[in-house]
Amino acid sequence: MALLEVEGLCVNYGAVSAVRDVSLSVAAGEIVTLIGANGAGKTSILRAVSKLVTPRAGVLRFDGRDVTGLPPEVLVRLGMAHSPEGRQVLARQSVGDNLELGAYVRNDRAAIAKDMERMFELFPRLSERRKQSAGTLSGGEQQMLAIARALMSRPRLLLLDEPSLGLAPILVSEIFEIIAGLGAMGTTILLVEQNARLAMRVAARTYVVESGGIVLEGPSAELAADERVTKAYLG
Amino acid sequence: MDFAWLLQSLLNGLSIGSVYAVFALGYTLVFSILGIINFAHGAVFTLGAYLTYALAVGRFGINGLLSDLSLPLTLPFPAALLVGALLSGLAGMAVERLAFKPLRRRGADPLLALVSSLGVALIVVNLIQYLVGAEIYSFPSDIFGDLPMAVIFSVGGKPVAVRTIQIILFAASMVMLAGLGWFIGRTRGGKALRATAENADTASLLGISVNRFILGTFFISGLLGGLSGTLIGVSFGIAGPYFGVSYGLKGLAVIVLGGLGSIPGAVLGGLVIGLGEAFLPPDMSSYKEAVAFVLLFAILLVRPQGLLGGRLEQKV
Ligand SMILES: Nc1ncnc2c1ncn2[C@@H]1O[C@H](COP(=O)(O)OP(=O)(O)OP(=O)(O)O)[C@@H](O)[C@H]1O
Ligand SMILES: [Mg+2]
Numbered sequence: 001m002a003l004l005e006v007e008g009l010c011v012n013y014g015a016v017s018a019v020r021d022v023s024l025s026v027a028a029g030e031i032v033t034l035i036g037a038n039g040a041g042k043t044s045i046l047r048a049v050s051k052l053v054t055p056r057a058g059v060l061r062f063d064g065r066d067v068t069g070l071p072p073e074v075l076v077r078l079g080m081a082h083s084p085e086g087r088q089v090l091a092r093q094s095v096g097d098n099l100e101l102g103a104y105v106r107n108d109r110a111a112i113a114k115d116m117e118r119m120f121e122l123f124p125r126l127s128e129r130r131k132q133s134a135g136t137l138s139g140g141e142q143q144m145l146a147i148a149r150a151l152m153s154r155p156r157l158l159l160l161d162e163p164s165l166g167l168a169p170i171l172v173s174e175i176f177e178i179i180a181g182l183g184a185m186g187t188t189i190l191l192v193e194q195n196a197r198l199a200m201r202v203a204a205r206t207y208v209v210e211s212g213g214i215v216l217e218g219p220s221a222e223l224a225a226d227e228r229v230t231k232a233y234l235g
Numbered sequence: 236m237d238f239a240w241l242l243q244s245l246l247n248g249l250s251i252g253s254v255y256a257v258f259a260l261g262y263t264l265v266f267s268i269l270g271i272i273n274f275a276h277g278a279v280f281t282l283g284a285y286l287t288y289a290l291a292v293g294r295f296g297i298n299g300l301l302s303d304l305s306l307p308l309t310l311p312f313p314a315a316l317l318v319g320a321l322l323s324g325l326a327g328m329a330v331e332r333l334a335f336k337p338l339r340r341r342g343a344d345p346l347l348a349l350v351s352s353l354g355v356a357l358i359v360v361n362l363i364q365y366l367v368g369a370e371i372y373s374f375p376s377d378i379f380g381d382l383p384m385a386v387i388f389s390v391g392g393k394p395v396a397v398r399t400i401q402i403i404l405f406a407a408s409m410v411m412l413a414g415l416g417w418f419i420g421r422t423r424g425g426k427a428l429r430a431t432a433e434n435a436d437t438a439s440l441l442g443i444s445v446n447r448f449i450l451g452t453f454f455i456s457g458l459l460g461g462l463s464g465t466l467i468g469v470s471f472g473i474a475g476p477y478f479g480v481s482y483g484l485k486g487l488a489v490i491v492l493g494g495l496g497s498i499p500g501a502v503l504g505g506l507v508i509g510l511g512e513a514f515l516p517p518d519m520s521s522y523k524e525a526v527a528f529v530l531l532f533a534i535l536l537v538r539p540q541g542l543l544g545g546r547l548e549q550k551v
Contacts, residue, residue: 104423
């Protein structure tokens with residue numbers, strides 16, 4: 001059974017329709033990616049899944065349970081973590097406090113401390129800066145912090161929106177290695193990316209989003225060979 | 236200018252300034268989490284003073300709809316102060332529910348909440364007038380039980396008096412400030428509160444219940460407002476239902492002078508204005524109410540962001 005099921009999702013901003021009748025699913029342990037041009041509606045889909053925006057229509061099921069009416073803070077408790085577009089770190093708080101707040105829904109202090117150390121191993125750059133306020137980090141470091149913070153809740157489903165946005169090429173491959181590593185450890189991930197080539201390499205399945213709807217879907221290897229995809233997104 | 240006068244003014248200024256700080260913090264807390272001034276804060280200040288008065292004295296007064304009503308019991312002053320402050324906290328929560336939340340939920344321009352909070356303030360003030368009349372109320376002088384009214388000592392042959400209420404003002408304010416500082420700076424809830432203030436969307440993605448923290452902030456803000464209203468009411472009398480209006484304006488001067496949204500700024504601003512009023516030469520005492528605004532004007536000329544405010548560009 002799928003961990004996340006989305007059916008007939010529609011998102012509007014005022015009179016503007018951003019997402020139309022999108023259905024998708026992510027199985028437990030799977031990495032799935034959404035690719036598409038700027039403004040296609042990828043971010044809006046993620047924001048509707050985590051309830052940062054209220055969908056206009058559609059049904060969301062998480063682990064078989066209908067969660068359509070639940071607010072974001074409850075979804076986090078159920079095991080959904082969303083690392084939003086544009087690295088929304090808490091600039092005024094320290095790196096350590098950002099991570100600690102990532103574990104806000106947890107109460108197992110000892111395990112939280114252990115996970116924090118694990119994040120510092122995963123992102124050594126953050127370790128040297130744990131007392132520094134997050135606003136003083138470089139863009140790439142903030143991106144790492146945003147991912148690490150989402151992981152601190154020990155999510156069953158991780159929603160990642162453009163983790164490679166604005167990063168130097170060497171950092172991009174580093175981030176994708178980390179994503180692949182998380183996948184190998186069994187973390188379920190729904191990944192939104194501009195960098196379709198790398199995203200499709202780590203994701204088992206791909207959805208192609210165009211002007212608010214899904215136009216293609218399938219195993220990444222298959223789509224990577226599809227002319228419609230290679231022309232528009234891998235060219 | 237003699238030393239006794241300086242010392243007396245310093246003591247007066249610190250005690251009243253600390254209450255200004257506590258009151259102004261109520262504005263600051265709401266401002267830092269929602270980015271708007273809660274204009275009902277002055278009304279909650281008034282309400283707190285009246286509630287504590289009723290709880291401590293057991294009746295509501297000479298005039299108005301409730302004039303014949305008396306409470307079945309009276310509370311000793313410390314208990315009345317505490318219950319009055321808690322009830323004011325609940326009033327603060329009601330302000331959030333009535334004036335702020337409905338607009339926020341509809342995604343309205345935050346500035347509209349300014350108007351709706353002003354509306355709630357008018358309703359509260361008029362309701363007070365309708366229920367208990369417009370007289371000046373004074374707390375009875377035996378309210379502190381066996382405590383002396385004042386401690387008087389002499390400095391260089393001149394008397395310096397510290398009134399009991401001044402000590403209470405200062406001590407209660409310091410306890411509130413220290414407690415708040417500890418909560419916001421050191422606890423998990425405080426970190427979550429700061430996260431909510433910085434970015435409500437991000438906070439909700441961390442599992443923080445934003446609406447609950449906003450409601451809690453209004454509770455604390457109302458509690459600070461009611462407490463300071465009572466303390467000033469005990470010190471100078473409750474000057475009628477419009478009592479909170481002038482203090483409300485003074486509180487705004489405090490937070491702008493200290494730096495909008497800055498907690499240390501509110502404390503510093505309160506003390507600066509309290510001391511400024513206290514050091515006014517006796518022959519100019521009729522200008523006391525203008526001191527806050529003169530100081531505000533002077534300081535904004537030099538530092539437009541207020542004493543401890545961040546640089547203006549960052550706020551926009
Ligand atoms: N808050 C908003 N108000 C109005 N329109 C919005 C809002 N957010 C997004 N949109 C519109 O919705 C559409 C989809 O935007 P969305 O951010 O989901 O695209 P995206 O696929 O994530 O794009 P990108 O790759 O550039 O991040 C766009 O046309 C955008 O202009
Ligand atoms: Mg996007």
